[in-house]
Amino acid sequence: MPGGGMEPGETPLQAVERELREETGWTDIELDGTLLCLWEHDFTRAGVPVRQHEHVFLAHGPRRDPVGDLAAAHAADKILRWRWWSPEELSGDTEPLWPPQLPALLADVRGRGVPVRPVDLGYV
Template sequence: MRRKLRVAAYAVCVRDGRILLARSPTPDGTPEWVLPGGGMEHGEDPYDTVRREVEEETGYRIEVTGLLGVDSWRGRHPGRFGRPVDHHGVRLVYEGRIAGGDLRHEVGGSTDLAAWQDLDAVPGLVRVPLVDVALRLWRERPADGRAALPGRPGTSEG
């Protein structure tokens, strides 16, 4: 089985009771909300990754104000020619403050829309699990930088 490691950096940007999210279509075309961010380029520092990705996906430049934590996820997915891939994602979650730019949608990338969403509305959104992990890190600020979620493998509660 082929193994794949992906390291990525994401930002939690909250202001006036709203969080900045991007919308990403799934392979079946169903859109889901994601944190702005994405994969590191070879040789790129994660700090630079999160700043680049947020600007690409939302049009905003951010100031990174802190590292909230690290999330690790592992799962098997079908790969090319039906060969399964053991995928391991390591996601660094930063807190960011908008420092400039204007809200816009990404063109030709992995997302198609960027928007501010009320924090109270997030539970009703179709979203990737990382949004919940990141919000928990942002709210609780655990000393070990790890958000334990009930029923989630790899966490102290899972």
């Protein structure tokens, strides 16, 4: 999933729009602001403990490759590769996925529709 930190003054939705452009080159994906879930987790960046708050938005668009020369942006973000995942592949356990509940959440969206309120996963 495209993602990253928020710039000063950005809302979470503005940040996801910017990150989507930066990591895919796509400028024509319209986000309606549907927030699927919220969660937080701890990790270490450059030896410093960080607690990160995540917002996962839904986006709909065509299945296609990134556009433009994104090699430098991907290298800076340490993106080694990217690919599309089918719902079945997401449900498999071959790759680590964050949040771990994402396959179940997306299955619920496909089966029952978008939740009325974002799902709060709490601390993962």
